[in-house]
Amino acid sequence: MSMKYKGRGNVREYIMEMYQIASKLKALKIELSEDLLVLMVLILLPAHFNQFKVSYNCQREKWTLNKLISHCVQEEERLKQDKTESAHLASASKDKGKKRKHENEAAKGPAQKKQQKDSDGCFFCNKPGHVKKNCTKYHAWRAKKGLPELLKAK
Template sequence: MKKAILKAFRGTMSDKIATAKEFLVDIEKRFVKNEKAEIGTLLTSLISMRYRSKGNIREYILEMSHLTSKLKVLKLELSEDLLVHLVLISLPAQFNQFKVSYNCQKGTWSLNELISHYVQEDERLKQDCNALQN
């Protein structure tokens, strides 16, 4: 059995492992630890993301959503409300007026509503910038 296992895994096997079932249990334990590391990496990426006013804001927000989907697969589910707030926090000062407007409203937005409003705001900001340049 040991000859059929990749060398990378063979070196990590205990000599006490005699059956394939024991080997699979041992490997599974090692990947649980990796899941914790992956969760940490994904959370760090999500929390440290910043929109740099380059590229499509919709794609940026969807990338944040994609990271939360990966966390959900790893059994760490973040609410949509939390994701909306993380997006708000990650945007630059040029969106401060928009953030204040959102915070003054009674209700909350879904992620899709947030994307829609931000795309409109981003277009408005680009038009204002173009008008100033002309």
């Protein structure tokens, strides 16, 4: 009886499944009252039903399982309507009078970008003329650390 409603499917199916489990327990001579079943369903509802749970607890009237189902379905519909779609907008500040490196790269083709990366130099030792995977200092450092050797590019 510790199954939680995870928001998949609808809440009516979840409550009916709980009811079926309770009826199977009744066949095994373990009877759960309807009030207890209603409370268990409410307890196992997810956090976005918290406002609904509070409103149930504030009233004196106890619901039947059918009334709980109808109220839960209404609440589920209300939550779906309240859920708003959102998109995140990102913008970049414009540097006055400065050209960005990536703006220049966008105008170049892929072959020119590769040449520019090679001319920038090694990311490990910061010396121009080679890249990190061909750097002798990098391979010596990996060997010192006990890391496996990389395949060197030609």
